Amino acid sequence: MSTLKIFRDLFRYNSEFAIGLILLLVVLTVSVCSFFSPYPPMDVYVVPPDVPPSWEHPLGTTSRGQDVFWQLTFAIRNTLLFGIVVAILSRIISLFVGLISGYKGGWVDRVLMSINDTFVVIPLFPILVLFYFIMRDQMSWALLAVITALLGWAYDARLIRSIAMSLRTREFTRQAVFSGMSTGKIVLQEHLPFVLPIVFSTTMNNINWSIGIEVTLSVLGFTDINTPTIGGMIYWANQHTALVSGIWWWVGFPVVLVIMLFIGLFLLAISMNEYIDPRSRLSRLGGQA
Amino acid sequence: MRNALGPQVTGLALQLGAIFNGAIITEYVFGYPGVGSLLISAVHAGDYSLVLGITTISIVAVSATVLLIDLLYPLIDPRVEAH
Numbered sequence: 069m070s071t072l073k074i075f076r077d078l079f080r081y082n083s084e085f086a087i088g089l090i091l092l093l094v095v096l097t098v099s100v101c102s103f104f105s106p107y108p109p110m111d112v113y114v115v116p117p118d119v120p121p122s123w124e125h126p127l128g129t130t131s132r133g134q135d136v137f138w139q140l141t142f143a144i145r146n147t148l149l150f151g152i153v154v155a156i157l158s159r160i161i162s163l164f165v166g167l168i169s170g171y172k173g174g175w176v177d178r179v180l181m182s183i184n185d186t187f188v189v190i191p192l193f194p195i196l197v198l199f200y201f202i203m204r205d206q207m208s209w210a211l212l213a214v215i216t217a218l219l220g221w222a223y224d225a226r227l228i229r230s231i232a233m234s235l236r237t238r239e240f241t242r243q244a245v246f247s248g249m250s251t252g253k254i255v256l257q258e259h260l261p262f263v264l265p266i267v268f269s270t271t272m273n274n275i276n277w278s279i280g281i282e283v284t285l286s287v288l289g290f291t292d293i294n295t296p297t298i299g300g301m302i303y304w305a306n307q308h309t310a311l312v313s314g315i316w317w318w319v320g321f322p323v324v325l326v327i328m329l330f331i332g333l334f335l336l337a338i339s340m341n342e343y344i345d346p347r348s349r350l351s352r353l354g355g356q357a
Numbered sequence: 358m359r360n361a362l363g364p365q366v367t368g369l370a371l372q373l374g375a376i377f378n379g380a381i382i383t384e385y386v387f388g389y390p391g392v393g394s395l396l397i398s399a400v401h402a403g404d405y406s407l408v409l410g411i412t413t414i415s416i417v418a419v420s421a422t423v424l425l426i427d428l429l430y431p432l433i434d435p436r437v438e439a440h
Contacts, residue, residue, distance in 0.1 A: 186420075188371055188374075189370070189371065189373065189419060189420060189423045190374055190416050190419060190420065191373075191374040191375075191378055191415050191416065191419050192374065192378060193377070193378035193381055193382075194377075194381070194396060194411060194412040194416070195412060195416075197396060197397075197400060197408065197412070198409065198412045200400070201400055201408050284382060288385065288397060290400065
């Protein structure tokens with residue numbers, strides 16, 4: 069079945085997938101709008117401040133004289149990009165650790181898994197705050213992405229390891245070993261395809277998680293506040309006490325947009341699970357589970 | 358009840374770090390005088406040793422609690438024995 073057909077089927081029969089995809093498309097459209105913005109993202113007092121939503125400024129303007137809609141397009145683009153970069157980097161680490169430790173077993177497994185478990189239990193937030201504290205002005209967007217990725221791979225590495233362990237006992241692995249395939253080749257060519265569907269689903273969850281981290285950190289002002297992000301917008305709104313002075317559209321719309329992104333990705337991850345699990349696929353087609 | 362308790366306790370042990378993260382945010386937002394608001398005010402005040410201390414203490418505390426939960430596990434499920 070071609071990929072396009074899978075997508076069409078999922079869209080038709082799986083309402084979670086349909087809703088998730090629509091929400092994600094809305095968010096993507098907003099972020100693509102940033103390329104057509106009439107104002108540079110960091111310019112202030114380009115429009116009259118504190119204007120409520122109107123035809124001229126669809127989502128109102130901020131106390132810093134920025135149009136909320138165009139500001140939001142830059143913010144969601146950066147936030148989304150951050151999530152995707154973190155997800156890709158941490159996927160590479162978790163795939164490497166999970167596949168190697170699942171396939172190798174023995175002391176390699178034990179060493180890798182003790183590191184893994186450490187990363188699962190430690191509280192990440194104080195560590196990120198400490199990193200910000202040391203870096204201060206050098207704390208860029210890319211550096212934060214790398215640090216978050218280095219802290220966020222552990223859960224999924226365990227998941228991948230559990231699959232790799234069962235794959236190791238399958239006959240085709242034995243066949244590959246006896247045919248003289250090297251470890252790297254077995255892991256990459258034989259095991260990786262089995263793990264990929266799960267990796268896709270965890271990618272969505274990881275994007276959500278990392279966006280959550282980024283928003284939290286920047287709301288507290290612990291990131292590079294000169295890059296417009298969703299959390300950064302809320303940070304500036306808090307700095308200008310937007311909610312107290314009744315400028316709800318400054319806080320409200322970023323929150324709504326990021327919640328849409330969260331729900332969209334979450335629903336996509338759920339529907340991906342439905343696709344991976346053959347039993348739920350059967351029940352969709354009207355068979356017995 | 359006893360059989361259902363096992364995975365829940367494991368889940369609690371794994372979630373402790375996340376709970377701590379959540380506590381920091383909650384304390385900051387609602388102005389509760391705990392470790393979280395202390396951490397954030399320390400960052401704003403530029404107090405490096407306090408930030409490092411809180412980070413270290415939080416990691417040690419969470420790891421110690423996870424170890425404790427693991428050691429208490431035989432109380433719930435007698436099939437698990439500490440070796």
